[in-house]
Amino acid sequence: MLDDLAVILFRPKYPENIGSVARACLNMGVTRLILVAPYNLDLDKARPLATSHARHILDTALVVDTLAEAVQGFTAVYGTTARTGGWRKGIMSPATLAGVVDERLRSGGRVALLFGPEDTGLTNDETSICSGLMTIPTSREGTSLNLAQAVVVVLYECFKRALDAPFTPDGPPEERATTVQEQEALFENLRETLLAIDFLKDDNPDYWMLPVRRFFAKINLRRNEFNLLMGVCRQVRWFVDRHAPKR
Template sequence: MLLDGVQIVLVKTRFPENIGMAARACANMGCPAIRLVDPERWDREKAGPLATPKGQSLLDGVRVSPDLAVAVAESSLVLGTTARTGGWRQALLAPGQAAREVAAALARDEKVSLVFGPEDRGLNNEEITHCQRLVTIPTDAAASSLNLAQAVLLMLYECANAVRAVRAFPDAEKAGTSGGGRAVTAEEQERLMDALKTMLLGLDYLHGDNPDYFLMPWRRMFSRAGLRRHEYDALMGLCRQVRHKLG
């Protein structure tokens, strides 16, 4: 399929019909996988009619995870969608910008997760900490709310176009990546952030009452950098050595 390596992750989805429509969008754009995180209701029979015949195999292959960290653990690029801005939600990408990052990751044979929150409130602050980058879909201020399946379709459309562009000029995306090792996964990045938080708390650099909030600039920096495995190993070694010196 065109978007092999991409999975749509739906967090705490309330209505199975929306899952069915998302499956149809995935089939339309060549996305092979849907994963549900702690859905409020998952009813295959109610989702089926909205998926149309082309989306049935996607519904058959749906995987359910207990939390977002598990769902995205194997992905090297995790993009969360949000309509809200400010606070924890900084350095937002437009869909086209995000799609180019997706296409570049797929060209390197890396796995990608596109994460969408529940219909009534979107992703919360804890959930977006598992997303390396955040994407917002510009809308008219008078009607800013999008249906979940509409948002999925729009994001996948942009990704499909970006992948086609990369395939037309494949060497441009792969240039400079050889010899750098594989990208770190979301699971590895979480280990690094935990080690960094412990180290910075030990140095009294972070505020103990809300360290995760003050760690967000570091998360964004590492996400933009696109860490490779050898860089991850070096940073983990640094954290271990500092903790050892601190006793």
């Protein structure tokens, strides 16, 4: 899905952050990680943060000495920055960048996302090679994100845009819609329960059930909700049978 998207970490300082970035890449379907002159490439410290699942991304990461080597072969490179203003104009949000990246990838391009050192970020010279810049909005009390946090935010937006259809989680079987037969069973149970607590009138309970039926007609009742209401009715009738005076 994002086979032609890569993450470049420029002079990352901490191996733990490198490991966490590898895990973020795995989570969002990115397998290419490029490290430019890391200060401390201690894989023994990085692997626990990558977890066993993303270890292959960490172990196959390309390590180069210069930024020029890192961006070789890409058709577009987008840098990240926490600093705005000055000559850094037209800075995109992660969602806007994701749209641009998606368009590039679908047209056959190869795109890299460039992240600077944890303490200083990218300099003006380093961002000069970028096709565009992106910043992650934060509260004013904390404008600096952990490196792995920044990576996962951007990749999440790219992952969403790369989907051919909106993501919808598969619900468990009990969350299916109820059938007409199940709805009728619930109405009968509600009818008997509401009669037991004198909410409905004995003379014509079916008539007084009409507003209840109309109410449920507005709801796409799910099977788990059906089970919940059936259980409430059962418990109410048990309590009435045990504690209420006989009528």
